[in-house]
Amino acid sequence: MLSLWLNVLASGILLGLVYGLVALGLTIIFGVMRVVNFAHGEMVVFGVYIGYWTVRLWNVPIIVAAVIAAVVMFAFGYLLEALIVKRFVNRPHHYQFIVFIGLSLLFSGTLLVAFGPDPRPTASQLSFQTVSLGLLTLDLARVQAAATAGLLIALLGAYLKFSPFGRSLRAAADNRLGGLIIGLNIPRVYAVTFGIGAACAGVAGALISPLFDAQPYLAVDFTLLAFVTVIVGGLGSFGGALLGGLVIGVAEAIAALMFTPSMKTALPYALLIIILVYRPRGFFGAKEI
């Protein structure tokens, strides 16, 4: 029994790290640009398909698939911002809402046309391998995904904290007018920020591609999941996104064990409601929506 609980907790934490990465992408975009990317889940699913196809076609390790997803999705996010999102950054929220919902429908539709509605089981050998550690027996895919996500979160955190660009990004998030005053190229900062956010989603998608069947409809779940995670942690907070991811990962795992697997997705929302009642701004939330 103990070992069952430990295993469930551990696998919840592992998946939670990946959720944290998804949420981080959403929260960085929101923190800097004050726009909510309702197409975030689609970006995760793009990553899932990138993971699926790179593994299937070239049989690359999942880490390589993640790097490819990072590069592709960064470019995608950058261009999307520079071509479309940029025009709506200073518009009222309901304009932005419509644009992003439109984009999300466009992306889902594109995925459906390209790959069809049927789930594609992963081609990765990883899905069946496990590693044992004392009482713990864990999916190798999960461990790899979590380790890569953890590493990338740490690298991203260090980049934002210590690099000159990271400093500019934090400055733009703190005070956009202040940024204009010192001559920050705000449009470029925004495009790169959106690229980073999309890359986080894409990498997370690639990392979980051995765990989830690739399917266009996953997108809605991931958008909602990213939302819950970010709100639990506090919108715009880096640490909050990470903590939110872990909480949701563990909550899902426990719900599947204690109730039925179909309760898995419901519990995080219950948790969300409880947290919003007691901590309306999430654990670390400081920013106004």
Added chain:
Amino acid sequence: MLSGALLTIDGLCVAYDGSCALNGVSLQIHKGELICVVGANGAGKTSLIRSISGIVRSSSGIIKMNGVDITGMPPWEICERGIAQVAEGRQIFGSLSVEENLLLGGALKRAKAGQSETLEFVYQLFEKLCERRGQLAGTLSGGEQQMLAIGRAIMSKPEVVMFDEPSIGLSPALTDVMFRVVKSLHEQGATVLLVEQNVAKSLALANRGYVLENGSIVLHGSSDELLKNSEVQRAYLGL
């Protein structure tokens, strides 16, 4: 006199949603000058500074820096040409450290070379900032934040520094310190455009002054002339 100007503004108009904030403003600043623009609340002082720096679009008029037309350029290109500002409300980055704020001020291409010397210079000018270099800027006192905003502007190695009411919200003693800092920067060779409501103090510092009312320049002249002008005495000096 016109040809030698560092910054020339000619017939500048700014409107927000149709309502006019600047209405054909013209002024010149020569290299090494300290000029002031004085005016009451809502006269258009901030609009003037923001339109020079490209943050607010002008609807007509021409702004030239070193003879180059910079009208309509984005703010980062205008900063790159050596126009810095100490903005209304300071606009520092409160969640970043003091040193990060300063380094961001020095992130322009024009300021990259010798950045550490400039930082040293700022720390010598404002010892408080040096003591608190690692502290979050948002935790500084109002006066210290104003020093930080000035330090951040200096970091960009500007040719012209525009000050938007630097003394606002400061105690009388700190206001004097503030004006002394502006004065000493000017004496060290900076060209300064000082925008103020504190007419007596800024005219005492400036070579020349402009009086802005409802978006138009209604008077300009040397500081002595303006201080002696009966209109100025009545409306701004309470004499």
